Amino acid sequence: MVARTDRETKILDVAADMLVRHGYRRVTIDDVAVAAGIGKGTVYLHWKTREQLFGAVFAREVHGAIGDLVTALRADPAVALLHRFAAEFFLAILRRPLLHGMVIGDVQMWGKLIGSEAGYDGGRHNAMMASYLGILAARGLVRTDLAVPELTYAFQAVYEGFIYAERTAAPTGTYEDRARLLSTTVESAFSRPGTADAALAEEVAALLSGLAA
Amino acid sequence: MVARTDRETKILDVAADMLVRHGYRRVTIDDVAVAAGIGKGTVYLHWKTREQLFGAVFAREVHGAIGDLVTALRADPAVALLHRFAAEFFLAILRRPLLHGMVIGDVQMWGKLIGSEAGYDGGRHNAMMASYLGILAARGLVRTDLAVPELTYAFQAVYEGFIYAERTAAPTGTYEDRARLLSTTVESAFSRPGTADAALAEEVAALLSGLAA
């Protein structure tokens, strides 16, 4: 018998794959169990409800994307700069089929997963961004003529504008191109000249890791 | 008997009011006719279909907003500068209850009106923005290290990010505050120092008026 954790991983893998292919509404617990080669009851040994299972899938994706960001941050501290951060985050989401699908596809299709507490807390995300921008402001790496709450609001609006544009705008070029455009836009809108050292990168990485608690 | 144009205006007024209050789906042609104090058939003397009537309401609102913009442009040529333009356009939309409702409210509720050909053509809007940015680029009033199509894409993403944020973000301060924040963001992201004269304002006003053809 496989270890409990291996089975959990297998179920999440299968569920993620089916979610990408068929969407939230169409995937049943039994579908997942059959595809994972186990009984339906066994799924419930791992998660109490359907929503919690799919929430776990979503959370794993988000944590994976955050993990990619942290890796990028440690490989190159300059990613701690706001414009680099924006581009890396943008790509970290679009590179993952499930998250990409949630961004591009019909919001309706993902039902309770979006905006539900299960898996990921948007409020915490907001607080994290505010902390991050506070740190950058303290080091003079972003403009300081705007208060941190305004800066946070504006940055989020710009970032989400580019994410939203993926859904609506006619797709020109690759999304790496769009990530560069986002980076350029954020840089001139909010960044101030300066460099990021490993200590800053680590601080930001710690903030991000806190999101995955 | 009132002039034909007056009756048309009356119907559009009544329809706009009912659209704001009840939403696209809930308003019937008969509702509008009764509220306007005329027979249902009379409505059809002015528009061939329901969609065309509501499209006309929508078009009138958009043209009104554009008219406000043109007025602002003629009163102060500096509104031709991209960041001023963004803020004025933002406010021109949010100040009109119907458009504000379409931005804030459930997209679903406005059905075919959004994205339909009736009343307003998004493709033309796009082309207008590209022309406008081309004119600003030629005068050095926006950054020229980005090609006009990229500049247009990025500007639209930022603008729509702020519009979209009206729907999702927790409302802090007034929307005049958010318009200022948008203006500041667009200014540092895309604008270059320079002044706008009356000739430029008139050129931009002409472009805008072309949208209402």
Place this chain on the structure above:
DNA sequence: TGTATGACCAAATTTGAAATCTGGTCAAAT
């Protein structure tokens, strides 16, 4: 003895046909 299962149940969802409503027409009234 602890783990896994799928038959089972209640609740949610879907289906489909009947009832109702509404966009659009046009013969009649003005």
Place this chain on the structure above:
DNA sequence: ATTTGACCAGATTTCAAATTTGGTCATACA
């Protein structure tokens, strides 16, 4: 010549029956 509202077909809504599915647990199994 202009306006109207009764009228009709097609769209939408209703509502109950049929089906599906989330979640449980007695049983099988290792």
